[in-house]
Amino acid sequence: MKFNCELKKVVDDSYDIEIGRKLQNTLISDLKSGLVGKIGKFAVVTDSIVVDLYAREIYEKILNAGFKADLFVIPEGEKSKTRAMKEFVEDSMLEKGYRRDCAVVAVGGGVVTDLAGFVAGTFGRGVPFVNYATTLLAAADASVGGKTAVDTPLATNLIGIFNQPKKVYLDIDTWKTLPREQLSSGLAETIKHGCLGDRELFEYLEKNVEKVLDCDVCACEYIAERNCAVKYKVVMQDERESGLREVLNLGHTVGRAVETVSDYRLYHGEAVAIGIAAQARLGEKLGYISADNEKRVEKLLERAGLPVEIPDYVDKPELVKKLYTDKKVRDGKLRFVFQKEIGEMMCFGENQYGKEITEKEIAEIMEEM
Numbered sequence: 001m002k003f004n005c006e007l008k009k010v011v012d013d014s015y016d017i018e019i020g021r022k023l024q025n026t027l028i029s030d031l032k033s034g035l036v037g038k039i040g041k042f043a044v045v046t047d048s049i050v051v052d053l054y055a056r057e058i059y060e061k062i063l064n065a066g067f068k069a070d071l072f073v074i075p076e077g078e079k080s081k082t083r084a085m086k087e088f089v090e091d092s093m094l095e096k097g098y099r100r101d102c103a104v105v106a107v108g109g110g111v112v113t114d115l116a117g118f119v120a121g122t123f124g125r126g127v128p129f130v131n132y133a134t135t136l137l138a139a140a141d142a143s144v145g146g147k148t149a150v151d152t153p154l155a156t157n158l159i160g161i162f163n164q165p166k167k168v169y170l171d172i173d174t175w176k177t178l179p180r181e182q183l184s185s186g187l188a189e190t191i192k193h194g195c196l197g198d199r200e201l202f203e204y205l206e207k208n209v210e211k212v213l214d215c216d217v218c219a220c221e222y223i224a225e226r227n228c229a230v231k232y233k234v235v236m237q238d239e240r241e242s243g244l245r246e247v248l249n250l251g252h253t254v255g256r257a258v259e260t261v262s263d264y265r266l267y268h269g270e271a272v273a274i275g276i277a278a279q280a281r282l283g284e285k286l287g288y289i290s291a292d293n294e295k296r297v298e299k300l301l302e303r304a305g306l307p308v309e310i311p312d313y314v315d316k317p318e319l320v321k322k323l324y325t326d327k328k329v330r331d332g333k334l335r336f337v338f339q340k341e342i343g344e345m346m347c348f349g350e351n352q353y354g355k356e357i358t359e360k361e362i363a364e365i366m367e368e369m
């Protein structure tokens, strides 16, 4: 005997990304207007640096608006993006009486938004969340698109879920308090977007990258908006990465491996910059990008304050092994995505953006770097 459980769903996970300066009051008025329904209890998840810069203020504004709220603070840095830290936040929420009648407000950079979005997706089998992004990296990539995850000792982002926020706030005013290396790190994801899908953005950065590093408001607003446009053009077509979304992984095969093998001494964007340079160098050998354009990519990364060489302390044979933890690996074979000149991606068949690469081909490039 069979019982058919018919559970067809029509899901509308659309949401707004608000780009602006000092968006704390906008967030509060959205909560009052029912952004997350009738929920009146908010877990504000943040890190040990952002708590005093922005999160406590948001938490107090939530309380002043008549809601209940608590702050949940994790140590800053990529090393907090673990299953253990997720458990710590969940247990702290449970101890404070949080159940299904709450929402999560993530205030911070990519580590916080990735972790808090994952917590929200599994806490009480799922509660709503919003992201208040306070870094360029989170604005360019992590806080938008619905990928949430934690790292494991083997590699980054291996355990997670797709979980779309109810709204994302990109407060470009917060970029002013970022250390220079963190701005550069966010610029790596921005340059990635230029390389893969927006030639104009790339050329704008060639002219104005220093303005972004100086937090010029117009330049920051421009790149925040263009980053969202590139990313969403892809995510709207392939939210769950069945093909096209792999292009957003440009530079991440080598990048994620360098990040892990360096034991997180490099910021995510710094590691991605090395990965972007690696795919451009290999792409040049394979005829996907001209030598001139390859040089433009490396030059722009360097002007953004990013590395394009593998640091001496990174063990290269270990790095080659680590490439196999990449999620694009199929049947034990390495697969890379490549930019096509500047502003487009190589496509290797219908909905096929990954290309099989031998270990020798990529090892040779990494040996030169």
Ligand code: GLY
Pocket (backbone or CB within 6 Å): 141, 145, 147, 245, 248, 249
């Ligand atoms: N960070 C790559 C993606 O969102 O797919």
